[in-house]
Amino acid sequence: MARLRKAARIWGNPKARAIGERVLFTPDGDVFTIDPPAMFGRRAPIEIEIGAGKGEFIIERAAEFPDRDFIAIELSATITRVLAVRCGRAALDNIRVVRMDARTLVNLMLADASVSAYHIYYPDPWPKERHVKHRLFTPTLAAGLFRTVEPGAIAYVATDVRDYAAEIFPMMLAAGFIRAVEAAPGAERTGFARKYVAAGKPVFSASFRKPRESKK
Secondary structure (H helix, E strand, C coil): CHHHHHHHHHHHCHHHHHHHHCCEECCCCCCCCCCHHHHHCCCCCEEEEECCCCCHHHHHHHHHCCCCEEEEEECCHHHHHHHHHHHHHCCCCCEEEEECCHHHHHHHHCCCCCEEEEEEECCCCCCCHHHHHHCCCCHHHHHHHHHHEEEEEEEEEEECCHHHHHHHHHHHHHCCCEEECCCCCCCCCCHHHHHHHHCCCCCEEEEEECCCCCCC
16 A cells, blocks of 8 residues: 555656656557557667566666667556656656556567567566466467567566476477577566565576577
8 A cells, every 4th residue: 555655646746747758658549559669769679678667677778778779568557657757767768668468568569570678577476376367478478479579589587486487488488489598687687686686585587589590
């Protein structure tokens, strides 16, 4: 409840809301695709963070790579508003925030081979058997990630749950990805990651590349 009240206060501040709305992209009811060049007014490599939280990682990443464009995805309205304000305050032209179910984004709204990198860090493992249906990662999502990344592009994944990693990583390989040697750049840089690392908890991360010769 405290988080909800804080988010409401932030969004209720006209100045903060105006800052957040500058980077918050809201597809209208007639739009069934997301067109990054139209969102940013230029053509540049696109990186997407699914479940961006408060934006610690993606804001740093966008500042580090001004020649790339970044889309931060969140489903919760509360978190999305806080994320938008934080991204807006960073005053970066190359970042946008979208409130959307990531499965809808990946499976329905993005064109083939249109994404240069995905960052998916610490998705909810939904450990109870009756909640498995809520998990982000499924063979369908993995196939969607593969379809939408460019040949040679990478999907970065990290989780703090060993059993979930043991499900996700083979799923990505079955979709057509190959293991890449690059470290996942956000595995220790998100808000969640910093808490896990500080507490001495193990982190399970991997990078998955789409083969350059892939036709999919």
